[in-house]
Amino acid sequence: MVFHSKPAMEQFSLQFSPFPLIDLSKPDSQSQLVKACEEVGFFKVINHGVPLEFMAELESEAIKFFSLPLSEKLKAGPPDPFGYGNKNIGCNGDLGWVEYLLLTTDADSIYHKFASIFGEAAADRFHCVLKDYLTAVKKMACRILEMVAEGLEIEPRDALSKLLMDEQSDSVFRVNHYPARAGSEGGNVIGFGEHTDPQIISVLRSNNTSGLQIWMKEGEWISIPPDQYSFFINVGDSLQVMTNGRFKSVRHRVVANSPRSRISMIYFGGPPLSEKIAPLPSLMEGEDSLYNEFTWFEYKKSVYNSRLADNRLGLFEKI
Numbered sequence: 001m002v003f004h005s006k007p008a009m010e011q012f013s014l015q016f017s018p019f020p021l022i023d024l025s026k027p028d029s030q031s032q033l034v035k036a037c038e039e040v041g042f043f044k045v046i047n048h049g050v051p052l053e054f055m056a057e058l059e060s061e062a063i064k065f066f067s068l069p070l071s072e073k074l075k076a077g078p079p080d081p082f083g084y085g086n087k088n089i090g091c092n093g094d095l096g097w098v099e100y101l102l103l104t105t106d107a108d109s110i111y112h113k114f115a116s117i118f119g120e121a122a123a124d125r126f127h128c129v130l131k132d133y134l135t136a137v138k139k140m141a142c143r144i145l146e147m148v149a150e151g152l153e154i155e156p157r158d159a160l161s162k163l164l165m166d167e168q169s170d171s172v173f174r175v176n177h178y179p180a181r182a183g184s185e186g187g188n189v190i191g192f193g194e195h196t197d198p199q200i201i202s203v204l205r206s207n208n209t210s211g212l213q214i215w216m217k218e219g220e221w222i223s224i225p226p227d228q229y230s231f232f233i234n235v236g237d238s239l240q241v242m243t244n245g246r247f248k249s250v251r252h253r254v255v256a257n258s259p260r261s262r263i264s265m266i267y268f269g270g271p272p273l274s275e276k277i278a279p280l281p282s283l284m285e286g287e288d289s290l291y292n293e294f295t296w297f298e299y300k301k302s303v304y305n306s307r308l309a310d311n312r313l314g315l316f317e318k319i
């Protein structure tokens with residue numbers, strides 16, 4: 001797959017984007033990040049430093065996998081919680097027009113499962129491409145969290161990023177495939193129902209097919225134009241709590257109404273299971289916490305007992 005440089009027209013139209021676009025190479029990007037996390041909880045980043053070939057290579061590995069016969073793909077399932085899933089999301093009855101791979105971010109452990117199903121050569125290639133991609137994306141996510149910490153005057157500046165860097169970090173990686181829908185099938189079919197992400201930060205990259213929508217304060221769904229060269233970042237529930245509600249965990253969904261298939265890959269940066277999720281003391285300034293204290297383990301348990309669209313943080317809000 002060859003990436004060409006961005007057409008000038010596309011660059012131009014982004015200046016009028018209804019959601020923040022942040023150029024990480026610009027000196028004002030730190031304050032822009034804080035503003036985006038406060039006002040929307042969602043933004044797009046360019047000049048992110050992740051090599052384009054890592055993105056393209058992982059996309060072609062994903063296409064290879066999803067092109068296998070269903071009987072082969074099912075060998076990598078069910079997602080318990082990791083593995084191949086088809087239409088069923090989570091274990092409480094949520095359905096979507098989607099098939100996916102849910103993986104740990106420990107590429108080595110994925111290697112063994114893949115090697116036993118698809119052979120060593122295929123597993124070697126997937127492992128190598130996944131490792132490169134995840135290393136680069138995690139580095140970018142940490143850079144963003146450090147810039148945000150600096151912008152909020154949180155000390156030390158790695159107070160957030162160290163949770164992703166921790167060996168015990170409970171991060172997840174998801175590759176979604178939304179099969180193409182022929183024009184005659186019509187309507188707005190839900191690919192992945194509305195929800196917020198439970199972790200700290202999510203980093204999404206998709207191919208050039210639309211579908212992602214975010215819920216704006218004004219009470220409407222905004223369609224996010226796809227951009228295969230960029231990343232879309234969203235604030236997760238845990239970061240909302242750690243900033244005592246100052247940052248917003250954004251509600252989003254995917255509609256599957258395109259005659260072209262959509263591939264997306266999302267890194268969900270999460271803390272270690274034992275980590276207490278509570279507002280950072282330096283952000284409290286005499287304020288009370290809006291949330292009862294909980295560990296990531298406790299929150300995760302409650303997440304897995306919920307339906308996709310539930311307001312999961314509601315259970316932990318102080319009345």
Ligand code: GA4
Nearest residue numbers: 089090091094172197198303304306307308
């Ligand atoms: C949403 C964000 C991530 O994709 C995910 C999802 C998880 C899953 O697919 O197993 C959940 C969903 C997500 C939140 C509610 C529960 C759990 C499906 C579901 C119905 C991997 C995650 O961490 O939470």
